[in-house]
Amino acid sequence: MPDGSIVRPYGDTTGDGMIQTSFTLPVPMGPKAEGAALQLATKMGIEPAMVVHSHAIDSGYTFFVVYGSVKHLVDLDEVHVEERAYPLLTSGEVNGAIKGRLHRELVVLGACIGTDAHTVGIDAILNVKGFAGEKGLEYYREMAVTNLGAQVTVPELVARARADRADAVLVSQVVTQKDAHLRNTRELAAAFREAMGESRPLLVVGGPRFDPAMAGVLGVDKVFGRGTTPGEVASYLIHALIPNEETAA
Amino acid sequence: MSSLNLDPTLVARARELAALAAQPVIDLAHRHTTVSVERAVLRLAGLTGTDPVTGEGRTEDRVPWVNRVVDAVRDQVGLESGVALPVWHALASGAAPDLQTLAEQVGAGTARFAVPDGVQAERAQEAASAAAAAGIARIDANRRRREELVALHGDPPRRPWIYLIVATGDIHEDIPQAQAAARAGADVIAVIRSTGQSLLDYVPEGATRTGYAGTYATQENFRLMRAALDDVSAELGRYVRLTNYASGLCMPEIAVLAGLERLDMMLNDAMYGILFRDINPKRTFVDQRFSRMVHARAGIIINTGEDNYLTTADAVDEAHTVTVSQLLNETLAKEAGLEDWQLGLGHAFEIQPDLPESFRLELAHALLARTLFPDAPLKWMPPTKHMTGDVFRGYLLDGFFNLAGALTGQGILLVGMMTEAVVTPWLSDRDLALRNVRYVLNAAGNLAEDFAPPPGGFIDRRAHTVLTEAVDLLGRIADHPEGLIQAIADGTFGITKRPIDGGKGLGGVVELGPDAYNPALELLEAKETSHA
Numbered sequence: 183m184p185d186g187s188i189v190r191p192y193g194d195t196t197g198d199g200m201i202q203t204s205f206t207l208p209v210p211m212g213p214k215a216e217g218a219a220l221q222l223a224t225k226m227g228i229e230p231a232m233v234v235h236s237h238a239i240d241s242g243y244t245f246f247v248v249y250g251s252v253k254h255l256v257d258l259d260e261v262h263v264e265e266r267a268y269p270l271l272t273s274g275e276v277n278g279a280i281k282g283r284l285h286r287e288l289v290v291l292g293a294c295i296g297t298d299a300h301t302v303g304i305d306a307i308l309n310v311k312g313f314a315g316e317k318g319l320e321y322y323r324e325m326a327v328t329n330l331g332a333q334v335t336v337p338e339l340v341a342r343a344r345a346d347r348a349d350a351v352l353v354s355q356v357v358t359q360k361d362a363h364l365r366n367t368r369e370l371a372a373a374f375r376e377a378m379g380e381s382r383p384l385l386v387v388g389g390p391r392f393d394p395a396m397a398g399v400l401g402v403d404k405v406f407g408r409g410t411t412p413g414e415v416a417s418y419l420i421h422a423l424i425p426n427e428e429t430a431a
Numbered sequence: 432m433s434s435l436n437l438d439p440t441l442v443a444r445a446r447e448l449a450a451l452a453a454q455p456v457i458d459l460a461h462r463h464t465t466v467s468v469e470r471a472v473l474r475l476a477g478l479t480g481t482d483p484v485t486g487e488g489r490t491e492d493r494v495p496w497v498n499r500v501v502d503a504v505r506d507q508v509g510l511e512s513g514v515a516l517p518v519w520h521a522l523a524s525g526a527a528p529d530l531q532t533l534a535e536q537v538g539a540g541t542a543r544f545a546v547p548d549g550v551q552a553e554r555a556q557e558a559a560s561a562a563a564a565a566g567i568a569r570i571d572a573n574r575r576r577r578e579e580l581v582a583l584h585g586d587p588p589r590r591p592w593i594y595l596i597v598a599t600g601d602i603h604e605d606i607p608q609a610q611a612a613a614r615a616g617a618d619v620i621a622v623i624r625s626t627g628q629s630l631l632d633y634v635p636e637g638a639t640r641t642g643y644a645g646t647y648a649t650q651e652n653f654r655l656m657r658a659a660l661d662d663v664s665a666e667l668g669r670y671v672r673l674t675n676y677a678s679g680l681c682m683p684e685i686a687v688l689a690g691l692e693r694l695d696m697m698l699n700d701a702m703y704g705i706l707f708r709d710i711n712p713k714r715t716f717v718d719q720r721f722s723r724m725v726h727a728r729a730g731i732i733i734n735t736g737e738d739n740y741l742t743t744a745d746a747v748d749e750a751h752t753v754t755v756s757q758l759l760n761e762t763l764a765k766e767a768g769l770e771d772w773q774l775g776l777g778h779a780f781e782i783q784p785d786l787p788e789s790f791r792l793e794l795a796h797a798l799l800a801r802t803l804f805p806d807a808p809l810k811w812m813p814p815t816k817h818m819t820g821d822v823f824r825g826y827l828l829d830g831f832f833n834l835a836g837a838l839t840g841q842g843i844l845l846v847g848m849m850t851e852a853v854v855t856p857w858l859s860d861r862d863l864a865l866r867n868v869r870y871v872l873n874a875a876g877n878l879a880e881d882f883a884p885p886p887g888g889f890i891d892r893r894a895h896t897v898l899t900e901a902v903d904l905l906g907r908i909a910d911h912p913e914g915l916i917q918a919i920a921d922g923t924f925g926i927t928k929r930p931i932d933g934g935k936g937l938g939g940v941v942e943l944g945p946d947a948y949n950p951a952l953e954l955l956e957a958k959e960t961s962h963a
Binding site: 205 | 611614615626627630643706707708709742743815851852857858859862863927935
């Protein structure tokens with residue numbers, strides 16, 4: 183291990199800068215393709231670069247494996263990491279947290295509100311099938327999940343949340359025409375505030391056009407943007423509803 | 432071929448219990464129809480196209496005529512008698528010269544439907560039967576055409592067949608990728624569907640270029656891809672098969688379109704939609720039976736979805752649920768007329784690789800399936816759950832998966848990607864994956880000949896344990912008053928509870944009346960006599 187804040191990749195000697203990479207170029211295999219690979223590697227800062235392997239894919243492509251020393255330096259003092267406000271938990275950890283700290287099932291309601299018929303978002307988060315290789319919340323043994331589907335009215339949602347004693351209400355909004363998603367979300371927040379006040383469930387909204395920084399302005403607890411996975415939502419629910427006293431302190 | 436010496440009494444008991452558990456499902460399917468089954472009848476009779484005033488500009492959002500007609504019949508006279516009687520009664524009464532014109536009258540709001548009786552009903556039945564028979568004749572012709580092409584170009588030179596997925600969202604990008612994959616050694620091309628298509632209650636139309644993480648299943652996309660694979664089959668001297676998905680809310684219609692466009696395999700599971708997509712159980716069971724009858728007629732090989740259980744549950748603890756589901760899928764498939772060679776029963780290589788003896792356990796599970804279903808082309812699915820983004824480890828794991836497939840005589844091998852859970856496969860990912868398969872099959876493809884796990888050994892004992900657990904679970908399912916239906920409602924499959932009246936698509940299920948008539952069902956049920 184070097185002492186300073188400057189590091190280079192490590193092959194077998196400190197400071198050798200060795201990396202390996204692989205890529206495909208849309209060039210038929212041959213000396214020209216190999217030259218092209220070397221040119222790319224050089225532009226990537228690999229100097230000297232060695233094309234250690236190449237083979238043709240179909241007739242017009244060539245696959246390369248390249249080794250070499252990269253000239254770039256990493257300054258650890260300039261590495262800044264955005265920390266998530268809560269840890270990402272596995273499904274086992276989520277179930278364990280609910281069982282150990284809540285001592286009952288965590289009740290989750292999901293819906294698309296207004297005229298929005300696009301259930302792709304809420305289904306991706308709730309259905310067992312899930313999204314991005316992660317299973318949806320229905321898969322979590324300690325959660326009681328109900329997916330109310332599309333075009334649920336806000337009063338229906340409030341009534342159902344009250345009847346089911348929901349801990350969290352998840353709403354997805356895809357349609358953004360004339361800012362419908364923002365208007366619907368404000369209406370949702372106002373209705374829950376009016377009907378249930380402080381005892382309202384946790385309100386979580388999500389959709390591809392939401393800005394995660396808008397939760398406060400919209401009157402909800404959390405806003406998730408594009409690409410959110412079920413595991414992130416589950417981890418957030420645990421963080422917000424049943425924080426671990428030791429780490430929350 | 433390697434196999435195990437399973438206790439024949441236990442095997443017979445497993446099949447008996449599966450039949451018992453499935454009987455309420457079969458009874459339920461006989462008593463109901465669905466909007467999708469009825470739309471499938473109209474598709475067989477040749478109704479195509481979409482209502483041009485719907486869809487807000489995007490062709491794939493337009494409502495198909497089959498939906499408009501079935502909805503209109505339902506609004507006016509209900510679907511208890513099926514769609515055929517009122518539709519062909521309207522045609523026979525001279526309301527419209529043909530089905531397409533009648534659909535346009537529905538669009539204009541001028542079509543009037545009534546359920547005929549007596550002589551008028553007989554006349555409508557005859558006309559409906561002739562119309563549906565034309566579609567079935569086209570499916571039969573496609574089956575014969577496939578047989579001719581297989582005879583001409585040949586089957587893949589060995590088992591397992593190599594199955595590769597293409598999924599760009601754009602049919603015109605999919606085609607060159609599928610052809611490249613075939614040239615690189617793929618025997619079967621599957622075109623993954625766009626995210627969420629399974630929850631659409633209509634089948635989009637046209638050549639589509641805008642799917643998300645997959646390409647819409649449409650009749651035109653089916654046609655384009657099959658034609659492209661016919662070209663590449665001729666070029667390679669090997670018939671390259673095409674696969675799509677008869678699942679979700681439009682299972683029966685997709686099955687018909689697959690038959691009409693000569694697809695060769697279809698994903699079709701009895702329970703997947705219920706458990707993983709929260710589709711209503713009644714809807715699924717009714718749709719599933721009809722779609723499988725169409726597949727049986729079309730000579731299509733179905734692929735079942737047992738691999739999915741293992742992506743949600745532990746692959747060792749829940750190994751027996753795979754066996755149970757295979758047995759249920761088998762019994763339901765046979766009732767629908769499918770034969771053993773058409774049953775691509777699924778299973779997967781999903782045991783935690785850090786578990787001691789994980790590979791031996793995989794071999795035991797794979798051999799159990801092979802031995803239980805000796806004449807079925809089992810569908811062997813690669814690791815996904817324990818693919819972590821460490822692509823080097825993933826490549827090794829896929830190598831072991833390929834070896835297990837060769838060693839246990841699997842019929843269809845879905846090629847694993849080292850970039851699983853990282854990116855949708857790149858050109859180079861597919862190429863490397865096929866190199867992995869080729870190496871293993873070339874180096875060890877005939878190793879099954881030398882591989883005979885000794886009786887009483889680890890593999891033999893493990894297979895026996897899993898089969899015993901499967902028989903126990905089947906016994907519990909069969910004990911439920913409504914068999915499989917109640918077992919699913921109670922969460923027996925360990926994933927989630929799916930009550931009979933919950934989930935999507937229940938609104939599209941209709942209990943049949945005494946005069947119900949479905950010309951397609953009648954013709955398909957007569958299959959045994961005509962084909963035998």
